[in-house]
Amino acid sequence: MRGAAALAALEAARKPARYLxxxxxxYHQEEPDDVAFNLISGWAMLTQSLxxxxxxxxxxxxxxxxxxxxPQGQALHGSAAEALTPAVLCVIPRExxxxxxxxxxxxxxxxxxxxxxxxxxxxxxLTSIGQRTAIERVAYLLVELAMRALRRFPLRNGDTVALPLxxxxxxxATGLTAVHVNRMLRELRQRQVAxxxxxxxxxxxxxxxxxxxxxxxxxPALWTGTSPFSFA
Amino acid sequence: MRGAAALAALEAARKPARYLxxxxxxYHQEEPDDVAFNLISGWAMLTQSLxxxxxxxxxxxxxxxxxxxxPQGQALHGSAAEALTPAVLCVIPRExxxxxxxxxxxxxxxxxxxxxxxxxxxxxxLTSIGQRTAIERVAYLLVELAMRALRRFPLRNGDTVALPLxxxxxxxATGLTAVHVNRMLRELRQRQVAxxxxxxxxxxxxxxxxxxxxxxxxxPALWTGTSPFSFA
DNA sequence: CGGTTCATTGATCGTGGTCAACTCGAGTGG
DNA sequence: CCACTCGAGTTGACCACGATCAATGAACCG
Numbered sequence: 001m002r003g004a005a006a007l008a009a010l011e012a013a014r015k016p017a018r019y020l021x022x023x024x025x026x027y028h029q030e031e032p033d034d035v036a037f038n039l040i041s042g043w044a045m046l047t048q049s050l051x052x053x054x055x056x057x058x059x060x061x062x063x064x065x066x067x068x069x070x071p072q073g074q075a076l077h078g079s080a081a082e083a084l085t086p087a088v089l090c091v092i093p094r095e096x097x098x099x100x101x102x103x104x105x106x107x108x109x110x111x112x113x114x115x116x117x118x119x120x121x122x123x124x125x126l127t128s129i130g131q132r133t134a135i136e137r138v139a140y141l142l143v144e145l146a147m148r149a150l151r152r153f154p155l156r157n158g159d160t161v162a163l164p165l166x167x168x169x170x171x172x173a174t175g176l177t178a179v180h181v182n183r184m185l186r187e188l189r190q191r192q193v194a195x196x197x198x199x200x201x202x203x204x205x206x207x208x209x210x211x212x213x214x215x216x217x218x219x220p221a222l223w224t225g226t227s228p229f230s231f232a
Numbered sequence: 233m234r235g236a237a238a239l240a241a242l243e244a245a246r247k248p249a250r251y252l253x254x255x256x257x258x259y260h261q262e263e264p265d266d267v268a269f270n271l272i273s274g275w276a277m278l279t280q281s282l283x284x285x286x287x288x289x290x291x292x293x294x295x296x297x298x299x300x301x302x303p304q305g306q307a308l309h310g311s312a313a314e315a316l317t318p319a320v321l322c323v324i325p326r327e328x329x330x331x332x333x334x335x336x337x338x339x340x341x342x343x344x345x346x347x348x349x350x351x352x353x354x355x356x357x358l359t360s361i362g363q364r365t366a367i368e369r370v371a372y373l374l375v376e377l378a379m380r381a382l383r384r385f386p387l388r389n390g391d392t393v394a395l396p397l398x399x400x401x402x403x404x405a406t407g408l409t410a411v412h413v414n415r416m417l418r419e420l421r422q423r424q425v426a427x428x429x430x431x432x433x434x435x436x437x438x439x440x441x442x443x444x445x446x447x448x449x450x451x452p453a454l455w456t457g458t459s460p461f462s463f464a
Numbered sequence: 465c466g467g468t469t470c471a472t473t474g475a476t477c478g479t480g481g482t483c484a485a486c487t488c489g490a491g492t493g494g
Numbered sequence: 495c496c497a498c499t500c501g502a503g504t505t506g507a508c509c510a511c512g513a514t515c516a517a518t519g520a521a522c523c524g
Contacts, residue, residue: 411473
């Protein structure tokens with residue numbers, strides 16, 4: 001809370017909020033870009049598609065996420081954004097962003113923090129897909145999203161979280177097929193590690209799940225941490 | 233070139249440059265962080281390792297790259313940086329970065345541009361590893377690095393570039409094994425698409441190579457483009 | 465020289481993809 | 495009210511892409 005003036009400036013810069021149903025597209029890949037979004041509530045995801053239709057989930061967006069702006073001077077989005085649940089977005093034109101950054105250093109710091117954090121999230125996913133086996137990838141994704149949703153580390157036995165993902169989406173995020181994701185979820189269930197059914201995750205054996213995810217030690221803090229900048 | 237004053241400020245903020253031989257580690261994963269680096273000359277890479285030693289290349293750094301700063305408030309690096317060639321680094325402490333950002337908006341813009349661009353590079357790699365087959369991944373990586381090194385699109389038949397990569401490094405960047413990378417390079421050679429030997433790439437059939445890489449249309453501009461901000 | 469590291473190739477194996485069939489709801493329209 | 499579709503999930507059978515294991519050669523270097 002850096003004061004009423006800052007908040008007023010933000011209010012002045014933003015356009016009306018957007019309300020989206022699940023599955024709605026915020027923007028398409030290759031669409032021209034000139035606004036930034038702030039996810040107020042709900043979940044969303046960024047995806048990148050190849051010309052032949054194969055699709056990769058780049059990252060999942062939880063409330064508070066900032067997304068949309070492309071490197072300035074680049075005209076087109078390199079990814080698409082899609083709502084996973086009913087979602088509310090705050091929309092800020094690029095000029096508004098620039099003005100806010102210039103006048104409110106804390107806003108600028110926070111924005112940069114968000115972007116750097118998102119890069120680290122993507123890095124973790126990259127390592128997961130490049131180096132882990134199928135069951136490890138699924139375990140990693142479930143752990144990441146559970147911790148981000150719960151904002152807590154470590155996970156405890158019995159923890160339950162709603163994760164608004166279909167098995168197809170998990171497949172697109174892990175680089176597996178939906179069929180194989182199904183098999184891996186069944187295995188986690190049969191091994192009494194975790195249950196993911198009807199878009200709810202229940203952790204049965206947190207230690208086993210974390211062992212499968214084999215996290216680098218610095219990631220949990222990143223997932224559960226909040227911005228050190230209090231603006232907005 | 234935003235003027236002598238800005239350059240002088242940068243000079244004042246930076247520490248002595250670092251000169252590194254190939255293979256030198258700039259910083260380790262989980263090392264505390266409080267400086268940013270600017271790669272003056274040479275190539276380097278960022279990697280992330282799992283507890284059991286598996287390693288993923290997150291991105292390749294070419295001259296001009298900015299790297300090192302972690303999201304503020306996070307103590308530890310989530311990745312390691314390693315020189316691939318003899319390299320010269322400009323070292324700027326975090327306080328210096330903050331001061332420069334505050335006083336020179338163009339510096340701030342350029343920094344944010346670099347970070348956003350790097351995120352897009354990582355996104356492309358993520359899609360590649362998640363969705364492409366082995367030979368496509370190798371083709372994609374070669375195309376990306378060739379275009380970034382040449383700063384030109386499209387590639388032409390006969391183009392030759394030095395890429396300071398061992399097959400092991402290509403393997404770590406593509407999520408394949410070094411043995412399989414070797415087979416894919418042989419196949420590219422036998423199919424008369426491209427030759428990669430002794431760390432030099434020669435493009436024989438640019439159209440075929442690009443078809444294998446199946447690039448989303450917005451990426452080439454990103455690879456060959458330079459920052460719209462002229463500071464420093 | 466022995467000792468690296470890097471590249472190369474063959475043989476074999478297994479993880480994960482592909483194909484196919486089926487269930488189970490939640491719409492939707494006759 | 496029931497047939498119909500559509501998407502999500504489930505399971506089995508089969509196969510192939512890429513991993514693994516192993517051996518060898520070339521270049522470089524103390």
